Amino acid sequence: MEEKTETFFFLGIIERTGEQMKAFLILEDGSVFIGTSIGSAREVVSEIVFNTSMTGYLEVLTDPSYAGQAVVMTYPLIGNYGITPDMESKRPWPDAYIVRELSRMPSNFRQEGTIQDFLLQYDIPGIAGIDTRALTKILREKGTMNGMITTDENYRVEEILPRLKAYTTGNVVDKVTCTEKWVLKSEVSQKAPKRVALLDLGAKHNIARSLGKRGCEVTIYPAHTTAEEILSMNPDGIMLSNGPGDPKECTSIIKEIKKLYDADKPIFAICLGHQLMALATGADTHKMKYGHRGGNHPVKDLATGRVYISSQNHGYVVDTDTLDTAVATPAFVNVNDGTNEGLSYVGKNIFTVQFHPEACPGPQDSAYLFDRFLSMMQ
Numbered sequence: 001m002e003e004k005t006e007t008f009f010f011l012g013i014i015e016r017t018g019e020q021m022k023a024f025l026i027l028e029d030g031s032v033f034i035g036t037s038i039g040s041a042r043e044v045v046s047e048i049v050f051n052t053s054m055t056g057y058l059e060v061l062t063d064p065s066y067a068g069q070a071v072v073m074t075y076p077l078i079g080n081y082g083i084t085p086d087m088e089s090k091r092p093w094p095d096a097y098i099v100r101e102l103s104r105m106p107s108n109f110r111q112e113g114t115i116q117d118f119l120l121q122y123d124i125p126g127i128a129g130i131d132t133r134a135l136t137k138i139l140r141e142k143g144t145m146n147g148m149i150t151t152d153e154n155y156r157v158e159e160i161l162p163r164l165k166a167y168t169t170g171n172v173v174d175k176v177t178c179t180e181k182w183v184l185k186s187e188v189s190q191k192a193p194k195r196v197a198l199l200d201l202g203a204k205h206n207i208a209r210s211l212g213k214r215g216c217e218v219t220i221y222p223a224h225t226t227a228e229e230i231l232s233m234n235p236d237g238i239m240l241s242n243g244p245g246d247p248k249e250c251t252s253i254i255k256e257i258k259k260l261y262d263a264d265k266p267i268f269a270i271c272l273g274h275q276l277m278a279l280a281t282g283a284d285t286h287k288m289k290y291g292h293r294g295g296n297h298p299v300k301d302l303a304t305g306r307v308y309i310s311s312q313n314h315g316y317v318v319d320t321d322t323l324d325t326a327v328a329t330p331a332f333v334n335v336n337d338g339t340n341e342g343l344s345y346v347g348k349n350i351f352t353v354q355f356h357p358e359a360c361p362g363p364q365d366s367a368y369l370f371d372r373f374l375s376m377m378q
Helices: 057-061 115-121 132-142 157-166 205-212 227-232 251-262 272-280 368-377
Strands: 022-027 032-039 044-051 069-073 096-098 125-128 145-150 182-184 194-200 216-222 237-240 267-270 284-301 307-319 328-334 340-345 350-353
Touching: 022 125, 022 157, 032 096, 032 115, 044 096, 044 132, 044 284, 057 069, 057 115, 069 132, 125 145, 132 284, 145 157, 182 205, 194 205, 194 368, 205 216, 205 368, 227 251, 237 272, 237 368, 251 272, 267 272, 267 368, 272 284, 272 307, 272 340, 272 350, 284 340, 307 340, 328 350, 350 368
Parallel strands: 044 069, 069 096, 096 125, 194 216, 194 237, 237 267, 267 350
Antiparallel strands: 022 032, 022 145, 032 125, 044 145, 182 216, 284 307, 284 328, 328 340, 340 350
16 A cells, blocks of 8 residues: 555554454545444445543433434443433434444343444444544544445555545434434423423433423424424423534524514524524534533533533534623633533523533533423413
8 A cells, every 4th residue: 555644554453353354534634544344345435523421422422412423432332331322312313323342242121232233223324443532633623523334445545635636524413314304202290381482403311201200291393394383382481402513504494483482482403403592593503623522521500500410412612702792691600611501581481502512422410401491481
């Protein structure tokens, strides 16, 4: 193979798994990692991001917010409890999966199969046996970048790099949202449950479940549902979910969210929903260098001064310098880097957070925010 400028090769456990098919991860900066193929053997180009969670890999795989991305798990051993009944959506969404070591003999009384079989079932390529610590350091130092996973040993870097630089995730919300509305009944027996409209921008199941456990009847709507249709049910409150991609791609959805803002209904928004509400009310967002993805991010409630450990998955953030303080004020801040983690809207029963209070995977510290939402609907 001809010499490749500025290319680094990292050879991991492939040395002791010679029977496995070789796979190559080629980054936008020319770095190349060599490992073994897991899951589908098809070639894929995607945005490479990393997640620092130690457990909850199935919830990560089935989080719709990862659509259009390939996920690197920084924890060195993935899959030791197999596939369990803990999916956060109907299927896995990442374009590809990248691990240091994949457990091929899981042991758990709830396990229903292996990650390898799960990836094959859904035609998701992956690579194991690479130095994920070195890969993560590159992504932290140079920022999130695109990459390709291929099993073609005759790849040519000079032909691949233009494809990597041209790749964008596009409007992936359309890919992950539900196709028609459906209803999740309250898990609490009562005569008049609070009726919540949940706009599905890529919602994790536990958002609706968290409301159902608190006595709400949740109607889940596709992302492009009009504000008029949502308001016609006269909901007690409106929930805007998490989701994938650049929030500025969701131009038509932003217009409908502005109508919901003007309707004076209690609104609680998470992650992408938080960003879209900010855009709908005149603020701006920008892409982060490498984002926040994991179950251990500290956020500070500016009203109380208390710090909570949160679950996060986002690559974009609201720019607080563009906030109109007559419209919204910062409510939460990230303790590590000072970025915005939530907004409180002035004169409105509306608050939004960048992190995931439904916490799958992640801690339960901020689940109280669902109780705050219920109080707003009283």
